[in-house]
Every structure is written in C-alpha cells, then in structure tokens.
Amino acid sequence: MDSNKKYWKGLEELNNDPEFVEKNKHEFAEPIPIEDVLSSGGLSSKTPRRDFLKALGFGVGAVTLAACQKVPVHKSIPYLIKPEEVTPGIPNYYVSSYEGHAILVKTREGRPIKVEGNPNDLLSKGGLNAQAQASVLDLYDYNRLKGPIRGGSDTTWEQLDGFVKNELTAIKAGGKKIRIVSSTIHSPSTLAVIADFIGAYPNTKHVTYDAVSYTGIIQANQNSFGKAVIPHYNFDKADVIVSFGADFLGTWISPVEFQNQYVQNRNNKSLQNKKMSRHIQFESGMSNTGSNADTRILIKPSEQGVALVNLYNEISGTTLPGTKALGNTNAAKAIKLVAAELKAAKGKALVVCGSNDVASQVLVNAINAQLGSYGTTIDLDNYSNQYKGNDAEFVEFVAEMNRGEVDAVLFLNTNPAYDYYAVDTFKAGLKKVRLSVSFSERNDETASLCTVIAPNHYYLESWGDGNAIEGYYTVIQPTINPVYDTRQAEQTLLLWSDNAVKEYYTYVRNTWDKSLQAKGGLASGLKGWEAVLQAGFVKAAAKPAGSYSFSRDLNGVAQTILNQSGRIAAGDGKFELELYQNVAIRDGKRANNPWLQEMPEPVSKVTWDNFIAMSPTDMKKLGYSQGDIATIEAHGYSVALPILLQPGQAQGTVSVAVGYGRTQGGPVADGVGKNAFPFQIFLNGTFQGTAIASLSKTGDVVVLAQTQTHHSFEGRDVIRDTTFKQYQKDPSSSSGEERQHKKYADLWDAYERPTYDWVMAIDLNACTGCGACVVACNAENNVPVVGRDEVRRRREMHWIRIDRYYSFNEEGKEISEEQEISQLKDLDNVSVVYQPMLCQHCDHAPCETVCPVLATVHSSEGLNHMAYNRCVGTRYCANNCPYKVRRFNWFNYWNDARFDNYLINEHTHLVLNPDVVTRFRGVMEKCTMCIQRIQAGKLKAKIEKRPVADGDIKVACQQTCPTNAIVFGNRNDPNSEVAKALKSERTYYVLEELNVQPGIGYQVKVRNTVLEA
C-alpha cells in the first residue's frame, strides 16, 4: 500500500516553510487585526464619554438618514414589438462555431450570456476549452472599437469606404503590390471573398501568418508526401503515444479534440475493459500534457533532435549518418525502451513532436511511417485546416514592405506588431506602405500603426462558416445585433472590391447553397439552410484514410537536425530557453480577458503573469529563489521576469510563456507579464522558439500571484493513485476499499433524501487539469474577478479549483514530511495529479453546524444550500470546512470602481446570468452544484409531465469538460451514470475518515508505468 506517498502542491508545503505554516494556520491570509487591538493598548486606551456619544449620535443619525431614502421606482419596459422567438425569462440557444468547433450560444432576452459545446460536434463532442468559454465576455468589452477610424480619428463608414476605394483604385493603376495578411482562415466563404478581392485587384496576394506557427509540420508533409497540410491525428486509436514536446492536451493544434480522444483509452470505461494507453512525454518544461504522461523523460531542447534520430535508428534498425549518442543517459535508456514499445504496438502507435522545425517533423513522419501510423492514427486525407500559416511567405512580405514594393496591406485577425519576432523591421516596413488597413476589433499594436481601422464584428455578431477538418463544415450565425458601430470584415472586402453580391450573408448562403449543403446530404435552398442552422454543421462522408509510405532520403534531414541541436546547446552558465504557450492565455489574442488571466495556469498555478520556469536544482546552484526578478537575454532581446521554481523542469533549461506583455491589448492585458515572442528566430524557413539565453539577477523580488498552496490540505491524504499493473491485479487498488476506517458514532442525524440525491463523480484519470471548468463556472455563476493583488492575498473567488499535486516518482520509497529537501534531484522527476476541488455537499457538513444564523443548511436533495442574504459574514463556515472551498466576498466586486479594470462594469453586467444573483460584500459563497440548472431541469420535467431523466440536468463544469471527467446526477436512481460511476472500485471520498460524508466521489488516478527511467 502506498499510503505513505506524499503529495504536495509547492515546495513551501513540502518543506513546511515557517511562513507557509503560519499563513496556513489562518483561513485567510490577512486576518482582521483583532490581536493588535487587544494587546497593544487597544483596550486600555480611554475613549472620552463625549467622543463616544458623538460617534454614536453621528452613526445613528447617518444610518437613519441613509435608510430614509425612498424605495426606488422600478421600471418595466416591454418590447414594442416582441420577436416571436423571444420570451423574456427563457433562454434561446443558437448554433454557431468557435475556431471550427460547433458550439451553442445561450442568449437571454437577446444577449449572449454563455457559450456551450454542441454535443454533436465532431471534434470535441460537446466539450469546450477555457478560451471558448471566456470568449463571450469579450463581446461586451468596452475597449473594443466603437466605429471606424482613419488617421487616428473617428470617421464614418461612407467616408472610409470612399477613401479606401480611391486609394485601392490608384494603387491598382500604379501596379504596386497589395497584400492581405491574416491568421489562418478556414472559412470557405471568407476564403472565397478574399479570392474575389484578388480578382478585383490582381496585384493582391493573401499571406497567412500565425503567431504560433505550425509551418514545420505542413512543410514536412509537403516534403514527405507531397501534401502541404496538417494531418488529422487520432489519439483514440493509439495504444502508445510518444510526444516530443508537443503539448497536445493543452495547446497543440486542436487540444480539446485531442483531450477527448486521449481519454477514450484511459477513462473508466476503458479501464473496466482492462485497457489503457501508454503515454510517454519527452520534454524540457513541465507542460500540461507532460504532467498527464505515464512516463515523462526530461530532455533539453538541444537533445530533442538527437533523441529523434536515435529513436528512428532504433525503430528502423539503421543508423543515420552523423548519429550521436544522447548525452543524457536517462533519455538514452528511455529511447531504447520506447522504441521497443512502439514497435510492439505497430499500427496503434503515434509519435508527435511540438517542434516547428521542418527537418525534425520529416523525421517524425519517417518514424510514423515505419510504425504504420498513416491510415490509422494519422489521417492525411481528412486533414486539418486549423493552421495554415506560412512563415517564409510572411518574412518575404516584411522584406517586400521594406523594399518599398507594397502599397497596400490589409490585416485581418492578426497582430504582427506584437507577435512577430522582428517587430522593428516590421514597423519600419509598414511605414513605407501607402495604405495600411486593419480589421482589428480593438486598437491593438498593429491597428494603431495603420492608416485605417475598419473594425470587424465579433464572431457572436457575424455570419460565417468554418472548416476545421476537411469534410466538416460549421456555420457561424449572429446571436446579437452589433454592440458597436462595427462592420464585418468580409462585408467590407465585398464593398471595396465592388462584388456583385452586396451582403455577406447572401454570400455565405450562396457558398452553402452551391456546394456545402449538398456535401452534408441536405437539400439546397432555404430548406437545407434551415437544417444547417438547426444542426450547426454538415459532415461529408470521410474519405478513407490512406496509408502513406515514406521514401525520402533522410541523410540531409539528420544532418540539419544535428546542426540545429548544436546551435541551441547552451554552454556553461547559459540556459537553453524554450518558448511555450500556456493553456490560459495561449498566443495572447485573448489577453484582455480577465477570466483567462485569473484562471490559474494548470501546471504552475500562476495567474496574471508570465515567468521564467527554472529547475529547483539550477535555482539552488545559482542562488535564485522564487520571485527573484532576473533579466533574460537571447538573440539580442532581453526582458526582466520573475523566476518560478518548477519541479520537473529539465536542468539547464528555462521556459517562458508567450502571449503576455501586451502594450495595446486593453486595460486587462496591458502590463501583465513580458512579451517573449521576440526570442523567436527565423531559421530554415520556419519560426523557432528555442534559443540560448543568459540570465542575470536584477535584485528585485515580486510575489507571484500563485494559487498553488492557497487552500492547503496540510499534507492530509486526499490524493490516491495507483499503477495500471496494480489496477489489473486489484481494481480497488489504493481506493481505500480495503482500508476499513473505524466508524465512530455519527454526530449528526442522517438526512433523508427521498427523491433526489444530487452527487458527482470525478475521474482523476480523465481530468487533464485544463481548467475549462473553472471558466465555465465563472460564466455560469457570475463569479467575480478579483485581480492580481487580491489573488496574492488568497482571495480568488473561483468556486471550483483544480488542485495540482506533485509527488516524487519513486515507487515504494517513503518520503515523510520531516524529510528535508535533501534530494533535489528528485524534484526534477516528479509526477502530477490534478484534482478538481469544489464544495463536496457533505451530508454531515461541518459548515452547517457552525453557522450562527443558519445561512447554510442542508436540503432534502443532498445539497448544501447557501442563503447569501441570510449570511452575516462570520466566516465560521470557511474555517470549519475541511476542503477549503468557501469563498468570502471581501468587496462588493460587481459595484466597486477598484474592480472596473477587470471588466466588472455596466457593459459586462450584460454577460451576467440573470438566474443567479451577484453576491454582496461580506457574505460567503461557494459551489451550489448549479442549483439554478437543477431547478430549471425539474421545472421542465414538471411542465412536460414526466420524471427527470438522467442527463437532463448538466452542471456547468460537467458540460464543458472535454474529457467527461465530471459526472453529475441523482444517486437515488441506480441506473444513473453517476450511480454507476460511484460504484466503480476506484471510487474514494476525500477525507472520508472525517465522516462528513461528502457527496463527491473521486476515482483513483491510474498510471500506466512500465518503464522506469
């Protein structure tokens, strides 16, 4: 039994730092200074009687006056002419699409208030990531442009159109170049509009530029198989997955889809069939994917290429010229074992690589071809359109500008002035362009340099379509009238190119009418279109995935890879820098979204900042401690960032997240973190995010707003994990079933739950820690954003948090609490478990017992109710909660100017869920198990005169979870999903020894560890 295994969230917890212990003694980081008052003469000081009476008199008078105001008159303003489909109080759902995923947009009284996954979506099966969940808030961002701008001042659309059209005509006559620069567009209609524009202005070219580029893969597939595409990966068909730095669960290509696929071979159903995939991750920084891996091997960025070459040699049995042995013995050993495993799983194996280097990707293709992955785990025929950026074309475009060859440039949904590595060259070139137009929604870094800004609609205001995967077409429809005086970019392009079709809506209809409706087997015309607007997508029959053979000579490729490795191998005193995207902020496009900024990044649990992630060993060696600000310099660019102690970071490497350090992203984004994009370089035709960096201490120190050790369990046994081997022997392994706790007498009477018993089951093996549930809960329950300073004071308000636990990766070896940090080496080799933690709705809830005003009480449906208007704010309940899931409102967040910057203002009030109140200062709040959804579900059943069916009611976190790790339902119904899930042998309850009888059962994390590195 491995109950002696220790799990910890941060080193301060592991080592029991005095400061940490002190902080943890209190429920709140900054207690009320009652001690000071009592001890430091607070009681002995004399208050003169007259002063006392004065204060009393004034207080009573003021309160009386304040209470004497008239009851406000409430107005009730009905529609003049009510749209037939709108009934106030009833939400409407519209299909739409976000980044090619089919979604549902929930609107109330004509306002979109939540984005939910379309359960029939081909890619994510109803799941959504944090970014998509947060996207609804951006609609009401008051920093969006309110109308068109020319030369820095407001103008009208008519004047703007006249000006631009004259310019374009003149430029066309002049014969100089026109360029449309955009991020990847997979919308068939938009691409057709651009083609039409090029038809009208033949000297135009469309350049696709992605901030985070996948050109390497596209080019590699062009070189290997003559297909310049990103293939469609099928992680669900792979028994052995090997990833070289590809964060496919967090950020790589299509993470929501991959999460869903990945978990198919690891969830409860799969485990019961005694099947579990193997996932081996080679990486330098701890990524979200790496933290989920069964085996995680640390390699430096410079070793990645060598490792790939060695893996190829092992699998193919040949030796590529110039092959070196890996300096890293651990990794070298691992490569041999991994190669054997991959070969054994031929046809069911998948190797992916996160590098944007063409040569590395060609080699990965060769490995996959050897493993027979094409046609099974990799599908080159139903390829992905999610990224189509061409780095070389963009670099050439910047050169063209600098040579003065470009007279007009149109930026669509792209911001190179922020995310291009050579910003100065870009800016210098842009100055030479006669007409520069940005379609940006906000006055961002690029738009502010342009002569004209023609602000685009937000996607929730637009018509459009998407084609993320070949053969899968989604539709975008507007769910609200444009909030500001904006115009859809496609519409603008149609007008400027004098297209025969005047309305973009008609244009989209034509596109679908001509071919797409037929592809989905729908009638053409209005009937088919209405069917599309019902379903949200059409799916053409998938082409059979062909198997492709690889026949390219690899000698040159190997040479390039080895040279590349040499380039980034850092010498003494230097670090190998790797840039990465974090799960919350990604490439920084949505950096102005406070929900995303405040969402703790899955691995580091840092909010509102980026940082230099460094291995504990290096930190000790160089005398750094967490929060020290260091200047990091590479490629002639340097920024000062705080250091973060990151267990599991490869020694000699540091990682920095891109997407931060916006200067004109909006009040939320600006000044948060530092921009890391300039660390990129352009090499061998692609952008590459690795470099040799040197670090130097600045002497400044900051406190990172890191939530990892807030709400600590203080070393109690809350996490259980086991290995697949043990699970196969005994399915109840480590779930505690064999451990019979001594049952003491119950202190409380049992509650009756005659009809419903709402409970939850959370599968720790399915949870990847992505954090989508946190943002979904924000949106559903009007959870306020508190900002960096308040997070530092441990006052974040999230009702659901994802606790991330580290443990030493040493089977059987006892690590006790007393043990000092003597074995730093182990800190590089840690494993991670994620545990979503929310109110457990205990049947014997400790919080209920201590509430002096009965504000929190038990319901007959197994829920722990919280009546906010009854709460007087004693905070006893939070002190008595063993799970630390109660949150106190220190401010009236929704009506306090101090929080305006986090978009808590009258604009954003429109995004609030009208069925849930906002909480006032001084009251406690916590997860309600989305009681508004439970009540609505029951009411719907009553109106329809039928019992509530299992699955009718879905709570917000469950609904958005891409891996279905969260199951909610009625335990009294033995056939419900949740009742079945809780019957699983893996189920255990957190702190069940307290006999608080929690309502949320967790299922033991299982790790498929065979190979011990």
Add this chain to the structure above:
Amino acid sequence: MAGLAICGLTAYAQGDASKGEAIFKAKCTACHKLDQRVIGPALGPTLQTETDDKWLTKWIQNNQALIAAKDPKALKIYNEFNQSAMTVFGDLSDGDVANVIAYVRTEYKKEQTAAPAAGAATAVQETGPSNLVVFGLIGVVIIAFIVILVLNKVINTLERLVASRPALAPEEVAVEEAGPSKGILLAKALVKNKKFVFFVCLCATIFFASWTWVSLWNTNVHTGYQPVQPIKFPHDLHAGAMQINCQYCHSGAYKSKNATIPSLNICMNCHKTIDRLSTSKTPSTEIAKIYDALGYDPGTQKYDSTKMHPIQWVRVHNLPDLAYFNHSQHVKVQGLKCQTCHGPVETMKEVYQYSPLTMKWCIQCHKRTEINIKGNAYYEKMEQVHELIRKGGKVTEAMMGGIECGKCHY
C-alpha cells in the same frame, strides 16, 4: 332633413334603411365605420361622394371581379388600402345592398346633424360641477353645521352662567379661574396613584413596542402600492367586463419565470380597430398613447419606426433579486389562478399590489396548499408522495422541500 336627402338620390338607391342596419351590423362593422377609416374606408363620406350605386352594388357583391377586370375606380381603392382584399359578399342581393347603402347614407346624415348638438351637450356637461366640488361643498356644509352647533353650545353655557350668578364679579371669575378645577385635581390624584401610572406606562410600552414591531415588519412591504402608470390601463374593463384571459396578454406566465408585460403588438391586435369606448364618441387619449409609442397613424394606418419609443411601465410587484420566482411553476404546474397572488385584478381600475410578497407569505402558502400532482408523471416516482397519498394525507409544497433556502435563493 333625412327624408330630403334620400329624395335627392336616384330611384335605384331607394332602400329600407332599417333593414340595411341589420345587414350592416352583421357584415360590415368588422372592417368599416361610418365616420372613420378602419381596415376599410370610412363609409359615410365615401358614399356621399360616390353616387354611382350600380357600380357600388357590383363592388360590394364581388369586388374581386372588378379588380380583375381592371376597373380604374376599383384598382384605385384596392391600391390605396395596401391591396388588402375586401370580403366578397355574393350572398347579398341587389336589394340588400340598396338597403345597406340607404342605411349608411341616412345614418351618416343623422350623425352629422347630431354631432354639433352632441358636442354642445357634452360641453355643457363638462362645465357642470365635478364630484370633487360637490363633495367639497357637502364637507363645507357639514363643517359649518358643526361649528354652529359648538358655538350654540358655548352661548348656552355662557347664558346659563350669567343666569345662575347675576352679580358675576370679575374678581370672582379670576378666583374661580385660578383655583384648581375638578379635572386637574383628578389628574393630580391619578399621577400619585402608582398602580395607575404603572398601568399607563405598561400600555404605552406595549403600544410603542408593537407599533415598532409592525412597522419594522412592514418596511419594504408595499401592499396596496398603486403607482401612476404611463397609460391608465383598466384591468376591470379588459379582464373584467371583456373577460379577456390573463394569459392572452401575459403569455409568459405559462412558460417562463416572467409573466411578461405584453409588447404593444399584442395591444394592437385589438386596438387597431378599437380606439375608444363603445359609449364614447371621441377617441380615447389612453389608447392614443399606444399609437404614439408605436409611431402609428390611425388615419393612414402606417407605422413610423423613427417615432417608436418604449412605454416605461412602473413595476408594481417587485420581488428582490435574491428571491427566484417562476410564474410557470405556479401557473402551469400547480394550476394556480392569477388572483391567488394578484388579487381581484378583474375589478381593479388600475393595478395595485394585493399580496405582501414577503417570505412569510410565500412560506405560509407553501405550507398550506396541497400540490397538484394529479396526472403529472413527474410526481410518480416520488416515494414520499406515494406514501402520503396512500395514507390519504395532504401533500404540500413544504413536504417536497419547498421551504428550503436554496429552492428560491441562489
């Protein structure tokens, strides 16, 4: 005069106005009025100018044929009224049509001659004393009467005084005034009586305490709240006299948490044709407010969207945000009558708050009212309910968890 008018017409139009009246009321009033354009033209003036009765008969009997034949007059009318087709009255004989035309012409003449007189009559009526003045006068009379009575009494007393003491000296009067009267003596005695003082204090304490208690309980309780609304909407007329179902206008009550105040297009379903009380000669100013808000011109029957502006009703029933209330739950599932909470709306001239809308009031009802489970399969699986039904007990909302905090506060 009417006779003269008829005599002046061609022989063809000689019809019986009284017979025509019956036909007119049965068939024409849905779309026509005599003096006013509704869906169709105002018939009075139209028939005065249009004297070709042969053509009129053809038009009335089958206007579609005339339009199809591209008769210029017919097309003009057709286009003027937005090409909305008039019903074809093939069942009317030539005689019937003549009767109708005769009725319209005589009636319109009557109205026109009567109109100035009626106007004068109303004018006279309007100058008559209003109710307020009448009551005011009565009040003044009563007050005056009381004053007279009091004065009489005083005079009597003084006279008696003079009669009993003929030689009333001023000194004596002064002495008598300075000496303690019986009342004062009594008061002094009472103040000294400790039991009495205690009793008074107790009563005062109880009175003030209960007054405080009651006024605190009633803080923010607005039973009887009847704000002035932008339109004096008479529920007694619509829901009472006309017996229009509540849900015709408040359609949300069946399906949503909001009962919803109707949008103006619902009003216009009826008020497109009804612009006044049936007893009134002039259009109602309150109904005109609807037209005004919609930018609707009753003359041309056109909407001008630039003039549209919403009507800002004052909300009568204000539940605080912290309490969730759903109409459909109560109206559709439980089948409650609107009057249970909203009171006798069908008798209210203008709506006022009938129930206190306090939590106590909610809970009382949840404790007392038996829930409507008949025929609702939702309740079938609820063992607790079955147990009670078997015992023949009453199932209230409270037993279903309906008084738990989280059922309304979230």
